[in-house]
Amino acid sequence: MxxxxxxxxxxxxxxxxxxxxxxQDVTLYDMNEPGSQASYGNAGTYAKYANIPTNSASYFYLFPYLLLNRNSPLFISLKRLHKTIPWIAKYLSNCRKKRVDHTIEHLTTLLLQMDSGYEDLFKEAEVEKYISRESIMYGWSTKIFFNSAKKDFYKREKTGIKTTILSHDDISDLEPNINNIFYKGALFEGSYFAKSPIKVSEALMRLLLNKGGEFKKEKVVSITMTDNNKVNVKTDIGSTIFDKVVITSGIWSKDITDKIGDKVPLESERGYHLVNPELKNIVDRPISWQERGTYFTPMTDGLRTGGIVEFGALDDKKNDKVLKFLNRTLKMVFPEAGHPQKTWVGFRPSVPDSLPVIGQSSKNPYIYYNFGHQHIGWSLGGISGKLIAQEICANNTDIDLSPYSVERF
Ligand SMILES: Cc1cc2nc3c(=O)[nH]c(=O)nc-3n(C[C@H](O)[C@H](O)[C@H](O)COP(=O)(O)OP(=O)(O)OC[C@H]3O[C@@H](n4cnc5c(N)ncnc54)[C@H](O)[C@@H]3O)c2cc1C
Structure with a gap:
């Protein structure tokens, strides 16, 4: 095909x-360079343990705190509030225990298979040199937040990753170069991270091209059907006829699904990062300061301080308040940090129940979806790519895809 x-x-x-x-005979389209959007600026973690969505029953009382606290990692653009509120309302309705349990169950299923989505590709693309196998660490600076996170440890272990709880002193032993503001921590043994997400994407692109795949740097503007049930993909440059199409357009997928008639509540959770080259190799592993929703990841070009959630438009400028927040957070843990060399903002493609959309369109059997991976798309890209390929080409998928179907909206 x-x-x-x-x-x-x-x-x-x-x-x-x-x-x-x-x-299959594959053509991959992108209007930008491959791997240059959300997949560029993330914290790089392969977070197999990350089966606990941000949705949580505690949001009902945490929300006011998150909105009003100066050190909260949640930012909302007031001028776009009218557009964000319906999504937030749907998100909160997915914070009920039954819904959260449903999400945990189906994120766990995907995450258990995370490695099977990447192992072969990584080997063939020789990606290992861009990966560090050091485990990811969470740190809590307050007893109250650590205690409220305890209930999640058992659920996390269901992903097959052992959680080791760390005392304040354990953290100093593990990462002696940080200003240890942490009350307690957790180490997710068997998790790992990319030292350069863009290098990983580039290596996987080389693999695709070496195997005979094609890449076209073009913007897809419409997808229509021909009289003989083929799909016409029209771009800013020209048109090509295909048997099937897969939409993997991240936050921009909504532009396409709206035209197809599948109504997906996809919203951008903007995330940021700063790069400090002078702090290169200062830590061995990504450290996530949980109360601040911020990761410090040792990347090849320096320490990447990233995270937070901002609801705002795709074309909004970088928010100074967020950059100041990240700088403040960075300096608390790395007092010697200088002025960041680079800042970045990107868009997590998020749906309110925190499950990705993987499977066939409900309106057109020739169109398939694979987007909406929100906070853990860097971890889930491989397995969801494998599953959508199985759905199209094989009689069986390794995982039942119905919980991820677009029909749930
Ligand atoms: C700050 C931050 C930290 C994160 N940390 C982690 C982490 O540690 N671990 C983790 O697992 N996940 C993490 N994530 C989430 C992860 O980065 C995303 O879920 C993932 O990268 C989404 O990948 P994607 O391929 O769906 O989207 P993208 O990487 O955004 O790719 C979509 C592509 O589609 C192209 N496109 C769109 N429309 C068209 C069109 N019409 N024609 C042609 N091309 C088009 C775009 O140009 C783009 O290149 C983080 C995200 C952020 C923002």
Missing amino acids: KIAVIGAGIAGISSANWLKKYG
């Missing part, structure tokens, strides 16, 4: 590689 994949973030690059493995 001739298959188009629209969007070359980690979801699209992985889908295209897996479709190639299943013997």
Whole structure:
């Protein structure tokens, strides 16, 4: 089959590689350089343990705190509030225990398979040199937040990753170069991280091209059906006919699903990062300061301080308040930090129940979806690419895809 994949973030690059493995003729489109959007600026963690969504029953009382506290990692653009409120309302309705349990169950299923989505691709693309196998650490600076996180440890262990609780002193032993403001920590043994997400994406792109896949740097503007049930993909440059199409366009997927008629409540959770080259190699592993929603990841170009959630438009400028917040947070843990060399903002593609959308369109059987991976798309890109390729090319998928179907909205 001739298959188009629209969007070359980690979801699209992985889908295209897996479709190639299943013997298909694949063209991957992107209007930007491959791997240059959300997949560029993340914290790099392969977070197999991350089966606890941000949705939580505690949000009902945490929300006012998050909105009003100066050190909260949640930012909301007031001028766009009218657009954000319906999504937030849907998000809160997914914070009821039954809904959260449903999300945990189906994130766990995906995360248990995380490695099977990447292992073969990483080997073939020789990606290991861009990966560190040091485990990811969470740190809590307050007893109250640590105690409220305890209930999640058992649920996290269901992903097969052992959680080791760390005392304040254990943290100093593990990472002697930080200003240890942490009350307690947790180490997720068997988790790992990319030292350069863009290098990983580039290596996977080389693999695709070496195997005969094609990349077109074009913007897809419409997808229509021909009289003989083929799909016409029209771009800013020209048109090509395909048998099937996979939408892996991250936050921009909504532009396409709206036209197809699948109503997906997809919203951007903006995230930021700063880069401090002078702090290169200062820590061995990503450290997440939980109360601040911030990660410090040792990348090849320096320490990357990133995270937070901001609801705002895609074309809003970087918010100074967020940059100041991240700088303040950085300086608390690394007092010697200088002025960041680079700042970045990007868009997590998020739906209110924190489950990705993987499967066939409900309106057009020739169109498939693989987007909406919110906070853990860097971890889930490989497995969701494998699953969508199986859905299209094989009779069976390793995981039942119905919980991730677009029909749930
Ligand atoms: C600050 C931050 C930290 C994060 N940390 C982590 C982490 O540690 N671990 C983790 O697992 N996840 C993390 N994430 C989440 C993860 O980065 C995303 O979920 C993931 O990168 C989404 O990948 P994607 O391929 O769906 O989207 P993207 O990477 O955004 O790719 C979508 C692509 O589609 C292209 N496109 C869109 N529309 C069109 C069109 N019409 N025509 C052609 N091309 C089009 C875009 O140009 C883009 O390249 C983080 C995110 C942020 C913002």
